[in-house]
Amino acid sequence: MGFRGNTENYYDPRNSYLNEVIDRRTGIPISLAVLYLELGRRIGLPLEGVSFPGHFLVRLRLRGGVLVLDPFCGGAPQSEDELRGRLLRVIPPGSTGGVPPAELPLDQFLEPASKRQILSRLLRNLKGIYREAGPPERLLDVLNRILAVTPEANAELRDRGLAYQRLECHRAALKDLSDYLEREPDAPDFYEIRARVLGLSGLCARLN
Numbered sequence: 293m294g295f296r297g298n299t300e301n302y303y304d305p306r307n308s309y310l311n312e313v314i315d316r317r318t319g320i321p322i323s324l325a326v327l328y329l330e331l332g333r334r335i336g337l338p339l340e341g342v343s344f345p346g347h348f349l350v351r352l353r354l355r356g357g358v359l360v361l362d363p364f365c366g367g368a369p370q371s372e373d374e375l376r377g378r379l380l381r382v383i384p385p386g387s388t389g390g391v392p393p394a395e396l397p398l399d400q401f402l403e404p405a406s407k408r409q410i411l412s413r414l415l416r417n418l419k420g421i422y423r424e425a426g427p428p429e430r431l432l433d434v435l436n437r438i439l440a441v442t443p444e445a446n447a448e449l450r451d452r453g454l455a456y457q458r459l460e461c462h463r464a465a466l467k468d469l470s471d472y473l474e475r476e477p478d479a480p481d482f483y484e485i486r487a488r489v490l491g492l493s494g495l496c497a498r499l500n
Contacts, residue, residue, distance in 0.1 A: 293317065295324060297364035305426070308418045322348035322414050324363040340404035343413055344375075346382035351402060358402065372398065412441050419451075428458045446475045450485065457488065462499065466492040 298307050298318040306312035310326060313319035319327075325341055325348050332339035332350075342349040342360065349370065352359045360370040375398055383396075405413070415438045422431040435452040438445060453468030469489050473482060 295319075295327070295363075296366065297321065297324065303421055303424075305418060305421050305430075308414055308421075320348075320417065321362070321364040322410065322417065325350050326410065326414070328361070328363040328367065341410050342402050343405040343409055344401055345379060347378055348410075348413065349402075351404065360402065375401075408441055412438060412445075415441065419448075423451075428455055431455050432459065446472055446479075449475070450481075453485075454488075457492070462492055462495050466496055 295313075295317045298304065298320065301307075302320060306316065307318065307320040308323055310323060313323045313327065322341075328350050329339050329341055332352075337352065339361075340351050340353075342351050347362070347364070350361045350363055350367075352361065360375065361367045362370055379396065379398075379401065415434055418434045419431065419438065422434055432452065432455045435448055435455055438448045439452065442448070449468050450472040453465045453472060456462075456465035456468060466489060469485050469492065472479070473485055473489065476482065479485070
């Protein structure tokens with residue numbers, strides 16, 4: 293039906309909204325994978341999403357192993373060499389405990405993703421887009437949804453507090469940032485966020 297990866301405008305937020313992906317027949321790896329998974333489910337194929345580093349994929353268990361597919365490239369099967377090449381492009385040298393990325397076991401990167409994990413990754417893609425460009429209200433909407441899916445995501449709680457602060461919603465910002473400090477007393481940005489909390493506390497006191 294002509295669905296394809298949007299290589300011309302990869303960071304267009306419409307690539308992450310399924311209604312837009314269906315209407316425009318173009319998207320990013322994870323949104324096209326969601327469609328691929330749903331179509332597979334309807335015809336009886338037990339496909340699974342794979343949260344591969346840097347590029348979402350789909351897998352199908354077979355009697356002799358696992359077939360890994362890339363919906364962004366028309367469902368092209370991925371060889372072991374292609375998968376290792378993807379890892380080399382996204383894993384920084386020295387971050388694998390002395391094991392060269394080319395020698396890492398692939399199985400750990402091909403575990404099936406849960407629906408909650410898929411939704412969280414899709415929302416984080418949108419968060420990145422709206423953080424770089426877009427109204428802060430859109431960013432706040434996405435952060436609210438991320439926290440609804442993963443309420444334990446402390447970094448997202450902090451970022452929502454910062455978004456509230458940009459929108460001058462001082463009390464909401466104070467609550468989120470205070471909760472972040474309580475949850476993450478050893479966070480590397482603890483003192484930076486505490487300074488914001490102190491400033492917001494004084495501001496909220498003056499608003500009463």
